Amino acid sequence: MTIVFYLSAAVAVIATVLVITRLNAVHALLHLIVSLLAIAVIFFTLGAPFVAALEVIIYAGAIMVLFVFVIMMLNLGPHAAEAERRWLDPAIWVGPGILALILAGEVGYLILRGAAGTTGAAIVGPQTVGVSLFTTYMLGVELASLVLLAGLVGAYHLGRRRGAGEDGEGERTNG
Amino acid sequence: MAEVPIEHGLLLAAVLFLLGLIGVMVRRNIIFILLCLEIMLNAAGLAFIVAGSRWGQPDGQVMFLFILTVTAAEVSVGLALVLHLHHRFKTLDADAMSGMKG
Amino acid sequence: MYSLIWLVPIVPFAGFLLLAFAGRYLPRRAVAIIGPGAVGLSAAVMLLISGQFLAAPPAGYAYEQTLWSWIATGGLEVGFTLYLDPLSVVMGCVITVVGFLIHVYATAYMAEDEGYSKFFAYMNLFVGAMLLLVLGQNLLVLYLGWEGVGLCSYLLIGFWYKKPENGAAAMKAFIVTRIGDVALLIGLFLLVVQFGTLDIPAILAAAPGAWAVGAPAAVAAALLLLGGAVGKSAQLPLQTWLPDAMAGPTPVSALIHAATMVTAGVYLIARLHALFALAPGALLLVGIIGAATLLLAAFSALAQHDLKRILAYSTISQLGYMFLALGVGAWTAALFHFMTHAFFKALLFLGAGAIIHSLRDEQNIFRMGGLRRRLPAVYWTFLAGALALAAAPLITAGFYSKDLILFAAWVSPVGNRWLWGAGLLGAFLTALYTFRMVFLVFHGPERTAPHGRPGPAMTVPLMILALLSLLGGFVETPADLGGVHLFSSFLGHALPGLAAHGSPALEAALQLLSTVAVLGGIALAYQLYLRRREATARWLARPAPDAARRLLLAGWGFDWLYDRLFVRPFVWLATVNKDDSVDAFFRGLARASLLLHGALSRAQTGNLRWYAVGFALGVMALLAIVVFR
Numbered sequence: 001m002t003i004v005f006y007l008s009a010a011v012a013v014i015a016t017v018l019v020i021t022r023l024n025a026v027h028a029l030l031h032l033i034v035s036l037l038a039i040a041v042i043f044f045t046l047g048a049p050f051v052a053a054l055e056v057i058i059y060a061g062a063i064m065v066l067f068v069f070v071i072m073m074l075n076l077g078p079h080a081a082e083a084e085r086r087w088l089d090p091a092i093w094v095g096p097g098i099l100a101l102i103l104a105g106e107v108g109y110l111i112l113r114g115a116a117g118t119t120g121a122a123i124v125g126p127q128t129v130g131v132s133l134f135t136t137y138m139l140g141v142e143l144a145s146l147v148l149l150a151g152l153v154g155a156y157h158l159g160r161r162r163g164a165g166e167d168g169e170g171e172r173t174n175g
Numbered sequence: 176m177a178e179v180p181i182e183h184g185l186l187l188a189a190v191l192f193l194l195g196l197i198g199v200m201v202r203r204n205i206i207f208i209l210l211c212l213e214i215m216l217n218a219a220g221l222a223f224i225v226a227g228s229r230w231g232q233p234d235g236q237v238m239f240l241f242i243l244t245v246t247a248a249e250v251s252v253g254l255a256l257v258l259h260l261h262h263r264f265k266t267l268d269a270d271a272m273s274g275m276k277g
Numbered sequence: 278m279y280s281l282i283w284l285v286p287i288v289p290f291a292g293f294l295l296l297a298f299a300g301r302y303l304p305r306r307a308v309a310i311i312g313p314g315a316v317g318l319s320a321a322v323m324l325l326i327s328g329q330f331l332a333a334p335p336a337g338y339a340y341e342q343t344l345w346s347w348i349a350t351g352g353l354e355v356g357f358t359l360y361l362d363p364l365s366v367v368m369g370c371v372i373t374v375v376g377f378l379i380h381v382y383a384t385a386y387m388a389e390d391e392g393y394s395k396f397f398a399y400m401n402l403f404v405g406a407m408l409l410l411v412l413g414q415n416l417l418v419l420y421l422g423w424e425g426v427g428l429c430s431y432l433l434i435g436f437w438y439k440k441p442e443n444g445a446a447a448m449k450a451f452i453v454t455r456i457g458d459v460a461l462l463i464g465l466f467l468l469v470v471q472f473g474t475l476d477i478p479a480i481l482a483a484a485p486g487a488w489a490v491g492a493p494a495a496v497a498a499a500l501l502l503l504g505g506a507v508g509k510s511a512q513l514p515l516q517t518w519l520p521d522a523m524a525g526p527t528p529v530s531a532l533i534h535a536a537t538m539v540t541a542g543v544y545l546i547a548r549l550h551a552l553f554a555l556a557p558g559a560l561l562l563v564g565i566i567g568a569a570t571l572l573l574a575a576f577s578a579l580a581q582h583d584l585k586r587i588l589a590y591s592t593i594s595q596l597g598y599m600f601l602a603l604g605v606g607a608w609t610a611a612l613f614h615f616m617t618h619a620f621f622k623a624l625l626f627l628g629a630g631a632i633i634h635s636l637r638d639e640q641n642i643f644r645m646g647g648l649r650r651r652l653p654a655v656y657w658t659f660l661a662g663a664l665a666l667a668a669a670p671l672i673t674a675g676f677y678s679k680d681l682i683l684f685a686a687w688v689s690p691v692g693n694r695w696l697w698g699a700g701l702l703g704a705f706l707t708a709l710y711t712f713r714m715v716f717l718v719f720h721g722p723e724r725t726a727p728h729g730r731p732g733p734a735m736t737v738p739l740m741i742l743a744l745l746s747l748l749g750g751f752v753e754t755p756a757d758l759g760g761v762h763l764f765s766s767f768l769g770h771a772l773p774g775l776a777a778h779g780s781p782a783l784e785a786a787l788q789l790l791s792t793v794a795v796l797g798g799i800a801l802a803y804q805l806y807l808r809r810r811e812a813t814a815r816w817l818a819r820p821a822p823d824a825a826r827r828l829l830l831a832g833w834g835f836d837w838l839y840d841r842l843f844v845r846p847f848v849w850l851a852t853v854n855k856d857d858s859v860d861a862f863f864r865g866l867a868r869a870s871l872l873l874h875g876a877l878s879r880a881q882t883g884n885l886r887w888y889a890v891g892f893a894l895g896v897m898a899l900l901a902i903v904v905f906r
Contacts, residue, residue: 005179009187016191016214020198025206032210035191039221046184046228051220051239058243059217063250070254071206074261087203087268096200099893100193106900107189111182118178122231132233133240140237144244151248158255199889208885273883 005045012038023084025071029064036060046119050126184225192218204267205260209253216246278329279340281322282359285369286412288319289405293398300394312397313380316404320373327366331767338362338770339478341414348417352473360414360477363771367612368411368544371619375536376404378738382627383528385734386634390526396436400532403429407537411544415475416465419545423461423509426538427454433533434525446524453518457508461545464501467494481551488555499552499559503566506542510596513570517835519593520577523585527630530585535592535626536619543599543615547608550772554606560691564604568699571597573833575706579713580829583640584629587714590832591666592622594703598682601700605692607685608772609765613753614682616764617674620749621665624742628659631735632718635727642714647723654736656719661743663715667708667799670792671758674750679704681753684787685775697787704791708798716807755788757781 015035022028036059043052133141191214198211220239227235261267292315300308340361348355380400387396406425413419435447465475471487471494472480488495506512511519522534533539546553546563553560571594578590595618602611632648632655633640649656665675683704686697731739753764765774805813817826828834880891 002179005183009183012187013190013194016194019214020194020202020207020211025204025210028207028210032213035214036217039191039217042184042187042221043224046224047231048224048228048236048239051224051236054240054243058247059213063213063247066250066254067206067210070257073258074206074267076267080267083268084204088201092201093197096197096890096893099200099890099897100197103196103893103897103900104189104193106897106904107193108186109904110900111185111189117181117229119181119184119225119228124227124231124233124236129233129236129240133237136234137237137241140241144241147248148244151251155251155255158252158259196889196893200886200893203886269885272885 001045005042008038008041008045011035012042021088023081023088025076025080026068029067029071033060033064036064047123049123050129181225181229184228185222188218188222188225191215191221203269205257205269206267208269209250209257212253213246213250216242216249278326279335279361280342282326282340282342282361282412283344284322285319285326285373286359286405286408288322289315289401289408291315292401293405296394296398296401300398303394305388305393308394308397309384312394312401313377313384315401316373316377316380319404319408320370320377323369323373326361327370330361330363330366334770335361343414353469353475355415355417355475357418358414358476359412359418361412363768364544364548364612365411367616367768369408371616372404372407372411372537375619375623375742376400376407376532378741379528379532379536379623379627382531382630382735382738383526385732386528386630387526392436396433396526399429399432399436400528403433403533403538407541410541413477415477416468416480417475419477419548420461420465423505423541424458426533426541427451427458427509430454430522430533430538433529434522436525436529440524443524446518446521450518450522453515454508457505457515457542460501460503460508461505464498464505467498467501471498477548481549484551484555490555491557492555495552495555496559499549499556500562502545502549502552503559503563506545507566508542509545510539510542510600511593512542512566512596512600513573514835516570516574516593517832517839520586520589520832523583523589527585527626527633530589531623531626531630534589535622539592539596540599540615540619543596543603543611546600546603547612547772550603550608553603554773557691560604560606562604563600564686564692564696567597567600567602567604568696568703569597570594571601571703572699572706575703575710577829577832578710579706580826582643582830584633584642584645584714584718585626585640587642587710588622588625588629591625591707591710592618594707595622595666598679598700598703601696602682602685605686605689605696606773607682607689607775609753609768609774610678610681610685612768612772613764614678617665617678617746617749620742621662621673621675621746624658624662624739624746625666627735627739627742628655628662631655631731631739632659632727634735635729635731636725637728639725642717644724645718646721646725647719648727649719651723651727652730654739655731658736658739658743659719660715661746663711665746667711668704668791668795669708669799670788670795672747674746674748676795677750677754680755680788680791683791684755684784687787688783689775701791701794705794705798708795709802712799712802713806716802720807721810755784757785757788 012035015031015038018031019028019035022031036055040052040055040060043049043055195211195214195218198214199208202208202211220242223235223238223242225235227233227238257267260272264271292311295311296303296308303311341358342361343356343358345357346354347357380397383396383400387393390396403426406422406429408422410419410422410426413422431447431451434450435444437443438447468480469475472483474480484495508515519534519539523530525534553563574590574593574597578587578594581587581590595614599611599614599618602608602614632645632652635652636645639645661673665673667673668675668679670676679700683697683700686692686700687694751759751761754761816822831837880887
């Protein structure tokens with residue numbers, strides 16, 4: 001199983017690199033799905049089958065489908081990829097790359113310095129998670145539901161204004 | 176069960192997170208920025224799972240669920256905003272939307 | 278009866294309040310009653326109290342009345358306390374009586390002025406403050422009155438404030454006296470530190486025990502107090518404000534700048550005589566200042582052509598006499614001269630005011646002349662005042678007071694021949710400039726025709742003052758001329774008498790000398806300015822006398838000197854520091870924060886990705902702290 005972890009990790013990293021370098025949004029999205037699936041596998045190997053399933057269903061399924069919908073609605077054609085190429089001047093990678101390297105060094109140092117241990121102590125199944133979720137983290141669940149509600153209302157509001165046409169008109173029809 | 180050192184799991188999370196960060200800093204297309212944010216959030220979730228797996232406790236997974244919730248809400252609002260902005264500016268260039276009021 | 282003493286300063290204050298707040302709604306007739314009436318009432322109470330003081334003096338010749346406790350902190354208790362002793366009785370009587378006469382005079386003099394009620398409000402305030410000054414039992418009440426009269430002086434010099442030079446004169450008077458006031462205030466602090474009290478009797482009682490004669494602290498205190506006195510009494514080197522102070526209305530010059538306020542310095546030194554007795558050096562300095570001032574001012578008065586400026590320099594000169602008397606320890610003589618001077622100088626100023634009034638604001642004595650026949654009442658009273666000022670022998674009050682000073686300067690153990698000589702020369706000069714004025718104004722051909730004659734409101738005070746100027750000296754006469762010692766024996770209860778006594782022969786010889794000097798001065802004035810006026814004018818037109826005349830006209834160039842020495846450097850400094858170097862620091866702070874603000878607001882580009890970079894940098898820095906801690 002250990003080899004599966006490293007394989008999946010390699011897949012996830014490569015796929016992610018591809019996500020941030022692709023010019024075509026749909027391609028990037030597909031690579032992200034690959035990355036997410038690989039991480040789902042990692043979750044599984046780490047003894048968290050419940051979140052592995054959720055990763056596949058919600059991340060790779062629902063959320064990515066949302067992206068696909070939006071990309072389709074925006075109807076990005078070949079000119080979009082052309083614009084991406086113009087935007088992605090190779091020089092632009094240098095600064096963020098250096099920053100990220102420094103951060104990586106710092107984080108890596110911190111992680112490797114600490115006393116460790118190994119993962120996969122036990123499989124923590126859905127039941128355990130559920131019990132913990134609805135007892136210890138009850139308040140968090142309530143808050144999360146509020147966040148979702150806010151997201152729902154926000155998305156509805158923004159989408160509705162757009163659907164009503166121009167801003168000014170939208171506001172008028174709202175009234 | 177994969178008995179990998181916890182450092183490796185955490186390093187993977189860090190690498191993924193930093194890749195997402197690079198994406199956020201580099202890409203100008205808002206959709207890509209949102210994608211990269213997904214990567215970062217996911218990486219954070221991965222770190223939780225790794226830690227939870229180290230101790231065999233459910234708390235890491237619970238945190239992942241919360242992150243998932245936040246991600247879902249964020250994506251729904253974010254994508255709605257993307258649609259709105261595209262409608263308004265006729266572009267997805269984040270740099271083009273730098274005008275501020277006041 | 279004594280318990281009514283509080284009425285004396287309060288009534289003028291009440292008059293001030295009434296006139297200040299209701300003056301504009303009152304008819305002129307009411308103002309003319311309230312203004313002088315308040316001072317008159319005050320004078321009546323003061324005279325009644327003085328009568329009782331003479332008839333049945335209180336125990337120890339001193340009466341105290343504490344109105345309320347003013348300050349009570351830690352080690353310092355200051356009451357709002359009034360104090361009645363022979364010294365304050367004399368001062369209070371002169372102030373209220375002369376003040377009342379001048380107020381009555383002013384009702385006519387200021388009749389046409391639009392600021393009628395304002396004028397009387399200020400005048401009443403002045404009288405009230407002056408009475409506080411002399412009646413204060415402690416130095417703080419004295420200081421309150423001291424500053425109050427300074428304020429009134431400022432307000433009244435600049436009374437006709439629409440002319441800028443009047444405002445400038447008022448500011449000059451205020452600022453120059455302020456220099457002395459600061460010294461006085463520091464002196465008060467020194468006394469508080471030394472004695473823990475400001476009560477004058479307590480200080481006078483404690484000082485000889487606390488300080489040896491000539492102790493540095495005593496000398497310092499005396500010098501600081503002297504600084505205040507010099508400023509207020511327009512003595513060298515702070516005398517420059519008084520001639521310019523003549524910009525105010527003439528009754529103001531008479532009341533404030535001749536009779537009362539300028540003598541506050543004399544009063545201060547006499548009041549604190551025990552301190553000065555402990556500082557012989559400071560006392561000698563008082564005498565030297567007095568002698569130098571009386572000569573310089575007398576010479577300056579010789580060259581003036583403005584009637585009021587002559588009188589102003591004469592006032593400085595006569596104050597110099599008082600300082601001279603103080604300097605030789607003749608406290609009583611100084612007070613005696615203060616009293617007679619208040620009479621005759623107020624008379625001269627009021628007479629000058631009457632002349633100026635009827636000549637429609639003509640003040641140049643060379644454009645006057647022959648007024649003897651046109652203004653007889655003014656002439657005869659003015660002549661009485663002039664004789665008193667010149668110390669014409671036997672018949673005038675000025676003779677007796679000045680004689681007492683000269684005698685004291687000769688015989689006093691701390692006096693010397695030089696001071697006496699200066700006084701004698703001053704007497705000669707005084708006679709000369711006084712009769713130069715009289716001859717030019719009242720004799721010779723008429724140059725400007727007067728308009729009408731002054732009414733009774735002006736002439737009656739003149740006559741009363743003329744009587745006082747002539748007869749007021751008989752309360753104190755030298756041994757060979759009756760030997761009346763009413764004044765000195767009365768004041769002897771408050772001030773130590775002069776230790777030394779000369780022989781009658783010496784006294785008579787000195788009197789003869791001063792008589793010769795005075796008569797010589799008058800005769801010379803008669804020759805120079807009446808009989809051979811043309812020759813004098815021709816002589817004065819020559820270069821050397823003309824240069825001297827200019828120097829004297831400018832008051833020995835002190836204004837010029839101070840302008841170069843203090844005013845210009847100060848103005849230069851102010852110009853250099855126009856942008857306030859201290860302020861520059863705070864402006865720098867403001868500029869720095871603006872700069873930071875600019876930098877921060879430049880960070881707020883609205884560019885999303887820059888924010889992300891900012892986050893990354895921040896995280897990096899925080900992690901670096903954790904890593905390299």
